[in-house]
Amino acid sequence: MLENIESPEQIKSLSKAETNKLCKEIRERIIEVTAKNGGHIAPSLGVVEITVALLKTFDPFENSIVWDVGHQSYAYKILTGRNKEFDTLRQFNGISGFNNISESKYDAFGVGHSSTSISAGMGIYTGKELNGNPKKVIAVIGDGALTAGEAFEGMNNLGGMKKNMIVILNDNKMSISKNVGGLHYYLADILSGRPYNKIKEELWNKVQVFPRKIRKKLISIVRHIEGLKSVLIPNGFFEDIGFKYYGPIDGHNTATLERILNNVNKNITGPVLVHVVTKKGKGFELAENDATKFHGIAPFNEQTGETQPKRTKKIQKKYSHIFAETLSKLAGEDEKITATTAAMAEGTGLSYFMEHHPDRFFDVGICEQHAVTFNAGMAMQDVKPFVAIYSTFLQRAYDQIVHDVALQNLPVRFAIDRGGLVGADGPTHHGTFDLSYLSCVPNLTIMAPRDGDELKKMVKYMAKYDKGPIAVRYPRGVAKQYSELKSPRLGYAKSEMIFKGNDSAIISIGTAFDKAYYAYKKLKGKGIEPYLINARFIKPLDKKILVYLAKEGVKHIVTVEHNARIGGFGSQVLQAINEIGLDFAVKIFGIPDEFVTHGATNKLYEEIGLTGEEILRYFINYYDKS
Numbered sequence: 001m002l003e004n005i006e007s008p009e010q011i012k013s014l015s016k017a018e019t020n021k022l023c024k025e026i027r028e029r030i031i032e033v034t035a036k037n038g039g040h041i042a043p044s045l046g047v048v049e050i051t052v053a054l055l056k057t058f059d060p061f062e063n064s065i066v067w068d069v070g071h072q073s074y075a076y077k078i079l080t081g082r083n084k085e086f087d088t089l090r091q092f093n094g095i096s097g098f099n100n101i102s103e104s105k106y107d108a109f110g111v112g113h114s115s116t117s118i119s120a121g122m123g124i125y126t127g128k129e130l131n132g133n134p135k136k137v138i139a140v141i142g143d144g145a146l147t148a149g150e151a152f153e154g155m156n157n158l159g160g161m162k163k164n165m166i167v168i169l170n171d172n173k174m175s176i177s178k179n180v181g182g183l184h185y186y187l188a189d190i191l192s193g194r195p196y197n198k199i200k201e202e203l204w205n206k207v208q209v210f211p212r213k214i215r216k217k218l219i220s221i222v223r224h225i226e227g228l229k230s231v232l233i234p235n236g237f238f239e240d241i242g243f244k245y246y247g248p249i250d251g252h253n254t255a256t257l258e259r260i261l262n263n264v265n266k267n268i269t270g271p272v273l274v275h276v277v278t279k280k281g282k283g284f285e286l287a288e289n290d291a292t293k294f295h296g297i298a299p300f301n302e303q304t305g306e307t308q309p310k311r312t313k314k315i316q317k318k319y320s321h322i323f324a325e326t327l328s329k330l331a332g333e334d335e336k337i338t339a340t341t342a343a344m345a346e347g348t349g350l351s352y353f354m355e356h357h358p359d360r361f362f363d364v365g366i367c368e369q370h371a372v373t374f375n376a377g378m379a380m381q382d383v384k385p386f387v388a389i390y391s392t393f394l395q396r397a398y399d400q401i402v403h404d405v406a407l408q409n410l411p412v413r414f415a416i417d418r419g420g421l422v423g424a425d426g427p428t429h430h431g432t433f434d435l436s437y438l439s440c441v442p443n444l445t446i447m448a449p450r451d452g453d454e455l456k457k458m459v460k461y462m463a464k465y466d467k468g469p470i471a472v473r474y475p476r477g478v479a480k481q482y483s484e485l486k487s488p489r490l491g492y493a494k495s496e497m498i499f500k501g502n503d504s505a506i507i508s509i510g511t512a513f514d515k516a517y518y519a520y521k522k523l524k525g526k527g528i529e530p531y532l533i534n535a536r537f538i539k540p541l542d543k544k545i546l547v548y549l550a551k552e553g554v555k556h557i558v559t560v561e562h563n564a565r566i567g568g569f570g571s572q573v574l575q576a577i578n579e580i581g582l583d584f585a586v587k588i589f590g591i592p593d594e595f596v597t598h599g600a601t602n603k604l605y606e607e608i609g610l611t612g613e614e615i616l617r618y619f620i621n622y623y624d625k626s
Contacts, residue, residue, distance in 0.1 A: 328353045
């Protein structure tokens with residue numbers, strides 16, 4: 001059935017039995033592809049019926065359906081002409097794991113970070129209104145995304161401006177309503193229907209003709225009757241800020257969903273919130289039983305859920321695990337150490353810290369701004385707060401880093417996870433700008449380790465550092481280890497001289513060291529021996545090493561980083577060279593001035609020319625010309 005559907009128009013006339021069959025096939029398709037490619041399977045399985053009901057009720061061109069975060073949108077992609085391409089999900093040159101306006105005309109707004117749907121939807125509706133086409137806009141937001149400040153800001157503004165927009169709250173953990181029964185569905189049906197709203201409007205109009213005192217008493221009685229809804233359904237907050245509330249509704253009953261959405265579309269004006277209760281991972285028992293694991297997952301076995309075959313040799317640890325285990329051990333020795341995450345306990349590894357120090361672990365939800373200022377407050381009380389946030393999500397807390405932490409020079413410790421390219425999640429999740437946007441902030445110290453052992457040293461160093469804010473930046477994935485290289489003690493703003501050389505130098509920062517080290521070994525085999533330096537610190541930069549290189553006769557420096565070239569580590573080196581008045585030819589290897597697509601990380605680095613082979617090729621050409 002699914003193979004023959006190329007546009008959402010084809011599903012509008014489906015019977016109840018056909019609709020149920022379609023939902024089953026969509027789930028099978030999502031499971032099949034994510035098992036092969038990985039992806040956000042549990043969220044998308046939970047919204048299959050919502051997606052079908054939306055596309056049967058609304059025209060996505062006229063009405064604009066805005067998905068929050070985007071990892072709920074696999075069913076939407078499948079039903080909007082991308083089923084044949086769905087096998088390429090998250091693959092290089094394939095379709096994105098998120099909504100992308102350059103990918104499909106059906107995608108109303110590009111997403112990746114959470115809590116943007118209401119604000120974006122409100123802007124789209126207002127734009128339609130200004131263009132004389134005020135068609136309803138629908139925003140679909142998960143209850144996790146509703147914890148973020150932007151979602152509340154959008155709701156508050158929408159409630160005040162009374163725009164004709166529908167917000168669907170996908171409540172997949174029943175965090176608002178603990179019990180959902182038949183009465184709730186019945187009430188939602190009545191309250192969204194034409195008869196109830198017509199009677200309510202007529203009664204309200206008739207009341208206005210009575211004298212003021214009688215009118216006031218009658219209005220009070222009507223409001224008390226209206227207030228009975230609040231006893232039975234959790235509508236109070238939403239109606240207080242200007243929304244008409246309908247729900248909770250069974251999010252896996254397409255017939256009910258269609259009826260409610262049709263009623264709301266035809267009979268209700270102004271901001272509407274439709275509260276839909278769903279089960280994350282619906283239809284796939286493994287995902288239903290472990291929604292956290294299957295929220296976003298690597299390729300897996302459909303029968304067992306295992307993400308990788310068992311290995312006989314020791315498995316290397318990931319950077320996030322090394323960070324969390326090191327911090328947890330330090331916290332066992334120092335009761336002032338705390339750890340905070342913004343809804344990423346598993347991703348940052350801090351679930352390990354939580355198990356060992358639950359009283360000093362804080363998950364504040366999808367609230368990066370709050371997380372940073374919360375830690376600033378703790379730092380004021382002589383606590384040693386660590387806050388672990390993905391590089392791309394830390395962008396949201398930039399104002400708090402500047403004003404609440406750095407301006408007051410508070411010793412908040414930032415663990416910046418997912419620095420560099422992250423692979424299949426693509427441009428919304430790549431951590432390619434942090435060195436650029438943080439380097440200009442006064443008082444902030446920034447480090448990046450070359451490998452797992454150096455990350456341990458840096459976390460230990462941060463625990464003792466109390467002169468101001470300090471950050472360590474590391475990538476996603478398995479940690480590199482260079483057992484053949486010595487690793488001297490970490491000194492403030494001191495780089496590490498790995499090998500001395502002749503008239504050229506390679507200076508790398510963070511885990512870009514693997515590319516620099518590869519090029520160095522190949523060059524040495526060809527009789528070209530540059531200095532090899534691990535910078536360790538982005539800020540303050542080790543300017544003494546630059547002076548030393550100049551004195552040793554070095555004329556040529558190559559910098560290597562997993563950050564944007566503009567404003568990144570290489571830019572800091574160039575600026576320092578200019579300020580000191582040194583004379584070097586400098587080549588910067590980093591992320592070009594573009595949003596890098598999605599795909600396997602190694603493939604992406606090849607595409608942008610940031611590999612050890614490219615550095616090697618550059619050096620050979622340089623020496624051939626000279």
